Amino acid sequence: MAVITIRPSVEKDAGALLQLARLTAEEGFGLASPQEFSTTADTIKKRIATAQSFSGESCMLTAEAGETIAGQLSFFRSPEEKYRHHGSFSMSLFPEWRGRGAGQQLMKSFLAWADTAEGLEKITLEVLAGNESARSLYRKFGFIEEGRLLRHVKFRGRYEDLLLMARLKERNGFSPPRV
Template structure:
């Protein structure tokens, strides 16, 4: 599919994507002010990412979708379900897009693809996410896609002694 000025294709992630996923995660963590983790504390290895992807692929309640441009992974979305039986119909997602590919609608494509999968999956009824209150662009995107704020974790993220940010919890029933 063509997305604005970028040719992008979406596909199910697989264990062969481990190195590219690791690279993407490191790049996004090192450049984004909207992530909770920072690059200095990220210690994942290719083997750990491979195992993580394998666990996702084995679980029918979980999904990894990658966005590719020119044969390279430029974004991803991962949906992880809750393990406890009484909340196993729910889960949350995390999305990442490389800096050079942001603001081109790739995140929206990934979310649409995830929601389509969730709507077709009889085991999933609720898709959730957390977003920092300072990430107004993402909040606008989520609201435009039907996500509703269900709560806030006040002063959940501390950037420095005088700067705290709320974590906004959002959901969509599918």
């Protein structure tokens, strides 16, 4: 098995992360459908710069094996005072890296980072109900289902429920004790 390294995303990752975002849209996992996809490498570079400049407010991590990017995780908090105690993340992996530990490594690194983010008490995410492998990973890391939006996503003529999942910070932080 390849050694997977997790590190903060950097500008040179933008090309591979754009390719991953486009693939994610084509698979139906992203917010945009393939024909609506408009993200550019410059957009991704700006997101990376934002994550780098707002320490504790946002986080972008890249998973790589050698010189190959396996996936990424992005987390952003709202600037509004009422919502600053929580933030949302998204994660995506190239298909050849799914089920090989990259997602688990991203989650471990992200939760360790989240433990140090001042005032962060809750982490949320959205996942398609049919994405059982992602749901299983999130449950393994202590995320619970908070809600289900019925027939919320329509892609290629099929409806799918969208699940809202969250994890609250415990006394010992977000980092899972057994994973």
